[in-house]
Amino acid sequence: MGPHTHGWWIVLHLILFVFWLGGDLGVFYASRFVLKPGLSPEARATALNIMSGLDLGPKICLVLFLPSGCTLMALEPHGARLFGMPLFTWWQTALVWLLAAVWLAATIADHRTHGRFRWVRRADWTIRLALIAALAAVAVYTLSADRPFGVTTDPRWLGGKLALYTAAIACGLGIRLTLRPFGAAFGILMTTGSDDAVERTLKRSVDGCLPYVIAIWTCVLAAAALGVFKPGADL
Numbered sequence: 001m002g003p004h005t006h007g008w009w010i011v012l013h014l015i016l017f018v019f020w021l022g023g024d025l026g027v028f029y030a031s032r033f034v035l036k037p038g039l040s041p042e043a044r045a046t047a048l049n050i051m052s053g054l055d056l057g058p059k060i061c062l063v064l065f066l067p068s069g070c071t072l073m074a075l076e077p078h079g080a081r082l083f084g085m086p087l088f089t090w091w092q093t094a095l096v097w098l099l100a101a102v103w104l105a106a107t108i109a110d111h112r113t114h115g116r117f118r119w120v121r122r123a124d125w126t127i128r129l130a131l132i133a134a135l136a137a138v139a140v141y142t143l144s145a146d147r148p149f150g151v152t153t154d155p156r157w158l159g160g161k162l163a164l165y166t167a168a169i170a171c172g173l174g175i176r177l178t179l180r181p182f183g184a185a186f187g188i189l190m191t192t193g194s195d196d197a198v199e200r201t202l203k204r205s206v207d208g209c210l211p212y213v214i215a216i217w218t219c220v221l222a223a224a225a226l227g228v229f230k231p232g233a234d235l
Contacts, residue, residue: 010072013072023055023058034051037199063100063107
């Protein structure tokens, strides 16, 4: 690989952070118009379409963050090994990208179909739950082990970054669960009009996501800081 390859992968990783956070801010702003009872149903539907379109960006960034991070670890392994073998070889990194492509396809399909195909949503949920379990275990090990995977540079910052990424995935699932009543309520708004019960359901669903949204923003910013400053690392 060329001398600047590592730098370009870092740039990609940072771009994913930027679009993840920026897209989420756009989704939050659009959601305020979805909840405005003074707007016509058509205007609120337009705001919802904008909100949904913007929401795809952070979802893509969340997925690609994992293989891009693995690529950076492969380019700068610091002696990381698993069962006596390098932790990330070129083919292992390619396998991570392949698995991420499958996850990305499921994520985009689920987003565009709004969950109409249950097997697609089930596949996406299964992948996310498996990643939460696996990444949480790796994060705890990296934070607690003296030389995790044989690395001698004290990579606890990386364990913290993994933990934050895991938390962000979990918060995304929390948002999905909280938004479940939203679709039916918005359908009533568009067909028969608004009433107090509909407005309460919409507001409860959207505003109920705020703790998860703020947690995701915090995780993204904190993970970016850990990746840049690498506190405690002996490099």
